[in-house]
Structure formats: C-alpha cells, structure tokens
Amino acid sequence: MAKHVVLYTIPSWGHAKPLVAFMVLVAELRMDVVFTFIANxxxxxxxxxxxxxxxxxxExxxxxxxxxxVPNPSAQGPGPARNDPGFAHAFGILWRSETLKCGTTGKEISGLPRLSLAIIDPFAGYAINAIRSLASPQETPIFSWMSGPVGTFTLMFGPKQLGGLGDIGSKAEKEVSETVGNSATEILTTTGEIVNIPGYPPMFDYELFPQDIDFSVAMTVVPIIRKSIQSSEGTLFVTASCVEAEAIAALREHFTNELGKELIPVGLASSVIPEPPLAKDDEGVVLFLDRILKEYGEKSLIYVAFGTTWWPKDPTKIYTLIDELLQARTPFLLPQSSPLAHIPDDIMSKVAASGLGKIVKWAPQETVLQHSVTGWFITHGGWNSVQEGxxxxxxxxxxxxxxDQPINASLITLKYRAAFEIISVQSGKNMKRPYRCDVQPSFTVEAVREEVRRMLLRIGNGEGDSVRKTAYKLSEEISNVWREGGEAMVEIEGFLRKYVD
Incomplete structure (x- = not known):
C-alpha cells in the first residue's frame, strides 16, 4: 500500500532547500511513497x-x-510567530483525501493515500497544531525538521548539564505573553559564563552575540520551537557525527531518556541534487570568474558572501576588507544580497576600475564555489554556507x-583547524576578549585592516595549505556519510523502516 508524506517549512530557503534534497533522496529509496510539499x-x-x-x-x-x-492570506507570508491558515486548509483537504489545487499552476491532486508521516519545520508551530487537531501521533507521526546543527539546538533548548540554557523555553513562553522585550533581555543577558557544549570548544557566553543586532523579535521563536519539539515524535537534524559526534550522542541520550523522542542525523548537504551549469549569467559573474582564472590561476579568488539576510553592522569594516583586498591585488567577488547591504558609489567605482573585484546584487553561490578559481570563502557561517563550503x-x-554562526565558527576553526576566523570585525557591547585569546583584542577599523593583512599572508603560506588539507579531509568524511553503509544512509533507512514502510 502506498504511503503519503507531507512536508512544510516557513519561507526560509535555508530551511526548505535541504528538505527538498531529503525528499528526493527518500523518493528514490522508496518507490511506493507519495510526497506533498505544501509551499508558499x-x-x-x-x-x-x-x-x-x-x-x-x-522522470x-x-x-x-x-x-x-497554497497562498497565505498574510501579505508578508508566514513567519515563526505568524499563523498560516493556508497550511491548515491544505492539510485538512489532504487528510480527507479531497482535491487540493495549486495556486500557481492550477494543478489538482486528489485521491492520494491517507497521510502517514509529516515532516514539519519546528518554527511553524501553527502547522504542527493544525495536524494534531485532526490526526493523532499514531495516525500521522510528526518529525520536526531542524536544518541546523545539534550544537546550536543544544545551546538554546538543551539541559544545563549539556551546556544549554536549561528550561529557558518555559521561561520565554511565560514572558513572551507579557512583553517580548523583557523576554529577549533576559535570554540575551550575558555574564561572562563559560559555555561548554559537548564536543565544542569552550567560549564565553557573550561570544554568542558578536554583532550589535536586535534579537527581541527573533527570541519569540524560542517557545514555539520548544513546543514543536515536544509535540513531535522526533527531530531530523541536518548534521553528521563526523562533524559533531559528541554533541549528537549527548543530545540523543537526552532525547531518548528524558523526552522519549527520537533524534535522527540525516547528513549534511550532499550531491543528491547536482548543480548544473548556470543557464543565465545576468551580472556576468561566470565571465568574471573565467577571466580571473585565466589571469590569476586556480584558487586565486576570495568569495565574500553573507547570505540574503545578514550584513556587517559596522559597514566601514567591510569597506576596509575591500580596500585591503585591492591593495593586496587579491581578486574577489562580493554579492550584496541582503536588504541591509549598501556599498557607496565611490567604492563600487574603485572596485570596477581595478579589474580585480566584482560587486553584484546576487551571485549563484554554488556555481561560484564549484568554480576552480575560488580559493577561499569569507562567510557569516550560517549552516547552509558551511555545508556548501x-x-x-x-x-x-x-x-x-x-x-548558530559563532559556534559553527568555533567548531570548525578551533576544533578541526579547518578554517580561519576574523575576530576584530565584532561590534556592539560584546566586544570583549574571546576565550581563545590571552589578551584583549582591538575591534577598531585599523585592527580589522591589520588582521585582514595577516589573514591574506596566512592563507598564502604553509598555514593556509594546512587548513585547506584539513578542510578537504573533513569534506571527504562528510561526503562519505552518504555512501552505502555510511551514517546518513543507515540512519535514514532505519527511520524509513519504522515510520514509512
């Protein structure tokens, strides 16, 4: 008998993209499973x-x-704390095996098997509530889809003995009902306490907030995710033991023994969906990469990208980076995809005239990273960018x-020595001595200039070669989890046998 799996995330591509790859993988492993991805x-x-x-x-x-x-009536789309009536409506139709119509193509589906499994973004608590209003855990088990690492999850939602914030979800849930500001203030208050997550290098709590960014709204998601995890039968994490073995083992034990939930590591981003040649090169990115390759050789370019959301709080520090790259005659590509990004015209003109750099509104990141000219990737360190690197x-x-970016950086840089980190670019009230440093560093623009100069020397000498070799080795280990008998395949097969077959 055919099985039916429903999938849903909030409209964050970092959440949805790896779930698409997971869906494709399962579809190829199980020919008798039907999937409905409720999109927005x-x-x-x-x-x-x-x-x-x-x-x-x-085919x-x-x-x-x-x-x-399934269009959402809210003009801004569903976010972590918003409701999406469209999901509840669509799930109800699927649950009753009625006809569901796509709002984009007009395509209709009907008569599908009863829903046997739901994989839902825990940020979308309203979706989990909608499912549970119709289907029991026995009828439709729910697994939360956590597109980030276990280490960050442990920090925010784990018990204190694992380095987590303890029962912070309950505290936040109570406070959010009063004032979001008070909740965020208490959650984000730092005291200089040392944070010890299993398998991660120790760090001071203030290192978790290296930029002067307002988290008051973001913190409203804490109780939502906590409740989602409690309402699910388990959680699928986009991670692998070759990256965070101790954290996975510790949190899995907590899930099993204390929560009665399952924790499944499904591997990091893989080549399940290959990256084809770029169909259009609207901003001449590939032409630029090809020219730099011809003139400067392989691995000569630095790709600088902070995703579609983030941008340095102090823009003078990114301007300083640009200036030092130009001074060092180091080719670079810089997309300014965030709505917060704005590089002044005089700097844009200087970069264009140099022939060394290119600043664009958007760049096809996977195309850039797989190009042989790309040698290093300066990144904010979001989990998707880490995986793609x-x-x-x-x-x-x-x-x-x-x-998750600060602890991702700490893990890869300090534990594995497979990356570098620029320290002086921090901003705001937490510009204090990192745990790794013996003395207080400077966070001025001039300090950034000096650190970038040292960084360019480091990546060009034996230290850079060592980091590259270590990163390559870790990349191979990450890739191996997808091979037959690899961790991801074993975990996914066990999950499918229990909840799908």
Missing part, C-alpha cells in the same frame, strides 16, 4: 531545485512528488554575526 512564497525555488535533477532521475520520481503553492571543498574564513 518559496514555490519557485522548490520547483527550480527539482529542475536541477538529471532528466532520467526526475522516475516526478509523478510522486507534488509541490503545491565543505561540499565544494572551499575552505572558510568566518565573519560570524548571530544565531
């Missing part, structure tokens, strides 16, 4: 990701994968800002 504003991205598949692979699964755009074997230089 990310519908075009999801369809574009599926279109990357080679024709034969897509084999396309009739069992239904991506349905390893996937394409491009070593990282961290410029962390918030969220």
């Amino acid at each position: 504003v990310r519908y075009p991205n999801i369809m574009g990701e599926l279109a990357k598949l080679p024709r034969e692979r897509l 084999n699964i396309k009739d069992r994968i239904h991506v349905m755009n 390893f996937r394409f074997k491009v070593p990282l230089i961290f410029w962390p800002m918030a969220g």
